Amino acid sequence: MEYLFNKQVEPGEVIEVAExxxxxxxxxxxxxxxxxxxLIRGENGWVVIDTGIGTxxxxxxxxxxxxxxxxxxVGVIVTHLHPDHVGLAGWxxxxxxxxxxxxxxxxxxxxxxxxGRNGATNERDVLYYRRVGLDESMxxxxxxxxxxxxxxxxxxxxxxxxxxxxxxxxxLGDNEWKVMVGRGHSPEHACLYNEKKNxxxxxxxxxxxxxxxxxxxSTEPDANxxxxxxxxxxxxxxxxxxxxxxxxxxxxFIGLHERVDTLIAHHHEHLRALLDACEKPRTVxxxxxxxxxxxxxxxxxVFAVAECLSHLNYLLNEGCISRTLNEEGVxxxxxxxxxxxxx
Ligand SMILES: [Zn+2]
Numbered sequence: 420m421e422y423l424f425n426k427q428v429e430p431g432e433v434i435e436v437a438e439x440x441x442x443x444x445x446x447x448x449x450x451x452x453x454x455x456x457x458l459i460r461g462e463n464g465w466v467v468i469d470t471g472i473g474t475x476x477x478x479x480x481x482x483x484x485x486x487x488x489x490x491x492x493v494g495v496i497v498t499h500l501h502p503d504h505v506g507l508a509g510w511x512x513x514x515x516x517x518x519x520x521x522x523x524x525x526x527x528x529x530x531x532x533x534x535g536r537n538g539a540t541n542e543r544d545v546l547y548y549r550r551v552g553l554d555e556s557m558x559x560x561x562x563x564x565x566x567x568x569x570x571x572x573x574x575x576x577x578x579x580x581x582x583x584x585x586x587x588x589x590x591l592g593d594n595e596w597k598v599m600v601g602r603g604h605s606p607e608h609a610c611l612y613n614e615k616k617n618x619x620x621x622x623x624x625x626x627x628x629x630x631x632x633x634x635x636x637s638t639e640p641d642a643n644x645x646x647x648x649x650x651x652x653x654x655x656x657x658x659x660x661x662x663x664x665x666x667x668x669x670x671x672f673i674g675l676h677e678r679v680d681t682l683i684a685h686h687h688e689h690l691r692a693l694l695d696a697c698e699k700p701r702t703v704x705x706x707x708x709x710x711x712x713x714x715x716x717x718x719x720x721v722f723a724v725a726e727c728l729s730h731l732n733y734l735l736n737e738g739c740i741s742r743t744l745n746e747e748g749v750x751x752x753x754x755x756x757x758x759x760x761x762x
Contacts, residue, residue, distance in 0.1 A: 420627060420674030423663065427453060427670065431483045436671060437616050437663065439594060445471030445480055447503055450719075451629070454503045455667050457620055459613075461591035464493030468611070468620055469667060473506035473574045481507065494591070496520040496583070498622030499605035500529035502572045504667065510574040519577045520589070522600060524607035526580045533576055535567035547637035551724050552702030552749045560717055583609045596620075599655070603648025604631040610655075618663045625655060625678060626666045630685055634725025635732050645686060645733040652679050689730055697740050697754040703727050706752070 428434045430453075433441045439460030444453045457468040465488055471477040485492070495512040497505045497520070505521075512519040521529070541562050548558040583589070585600035589611070596611040601624035611620040623631045635642040655675055662675045672678070689710050696709045703724060707715070710730070711723050731752055734740045739758040743751050 420672050420677055422627070423671045423673065425670075428455075431480050433458070433484060433487060436665065437618055440616065440618060440665070441465070442665065442671065443484060445477050445503075447472055448474070451668055453668065455665065455669075455671075457665055458488070459591060459596070459611075459620075460490075460594060461493045463592070464490040466494040466496060466591055467492055467511055468496050469498055469504040469622070470495065470507040470511055472503045473510065473572045477507055478510065481511065491515065492517055494518045494520065496589075496609070496611070497525070498610065498620070498624075498667065499608040500525045500532065501605060501623065502569060504622070505529050505576065506573050508574070509576045512577050513575075518581045519579075520581045520583050522583045522585075522598075522607040522609050525605060525609070526576075526582070528606060529573070529576055532569040533567070533573055535570065544637045546748075547640050548724070549748055550640070550703075550744070550750045551728060552704035553720075553724070557717065557720065561721060601625075601648070601651040601655075603633045603644045603646075603651065612658060612662075616663075617659055617661065618665060619655070619658060619675065620665045621655075622667045625652075625664060625675070625682065627664075627669045627672045627678060629669065630682060632722050632726055633686070633729050634722060635729040636721075636725045640728065641732060642729065643732050643736050645729045646736065649683060649686060652683055655679050686730070690734060693727075693730055693734060694739060694754055694758075697734075697752050700751045700753045702749050702751060703731065706731070 428442055428444050430444055430446055433443045436442045441458040443456050447454055454471055458465040492515040494517050495508050497508045544562045545558055548561060583598045585598060587598050589596045596613050599610045599612055601608045601610055604623050608622055608624050610622055610624055633644050633648045635644055656679055660676045661673055663673060664675050665671050692709045696706055706727055707723055710727055715723050735742055740752050740754050745751050
């Protein structure tokens, strides 16, 4: 793999990565401290691809970016519903009064998360964490918050949108971008490919160095998101090997095919390691060190549990492991004797 730059663009600056394609970055208050955003030339102006998390810092950086542009903002495209991507979409789209594009599942899921629990109890969240084997104090820590974490960092989402569909071509001025949907990291993540420029805007679906989080969260504990991910990765090998990939985190790169292969291999390694560990009956919490070598903060615990469960759900669906509930109401995973014979 080859990187096109040796360092990140500075917040507040723009770099032209190709004619009519600008790269910028916004800070994030997490361990992953930045997100890459892009501007692509459309009809008489610029179309924003992803927006940064909805904080006053991001807003002031955007104001600084707007001043540097030769033409106005004419549209906002959001790859998926995570707050660092959709955070300021409503603020920009409504302020500039321009079309707002998203896939259908991402749009409506974002609207639902923004609305919050809406009076429903959090008992299902508690049950989810109990089943994975977390202790009660951690469960209380993760589930007792009353506020809506999502809408605290996502400005109100526009109440109408323009739908992006897998396989469609989005014509923006002279530029045509093909929508390629990837699943698993989020339900219907849009990637955009421009054949003439040979550029793929990959969002969080394909990242260099780090692997996108693939999780089964409390909203759908039995989700087989890893199968969704592994099913929608190989399509990107139909694009040229020398495609310029513009990811949402870390540096733009060339080496798409190799990266797709590495990501697939990474998950298969984790699956094999989990299978080995499940020779003895195990809970999700007991299996975390198989996948994560470092100590986990409570924020990272949420992602780690979901990622581990997603891999276990995959093995369960493949018939490689069994899942039972013990007396404490915790899931116990164990390798199936029949699958051992088969392998
Ligand atoms: Zn994401």
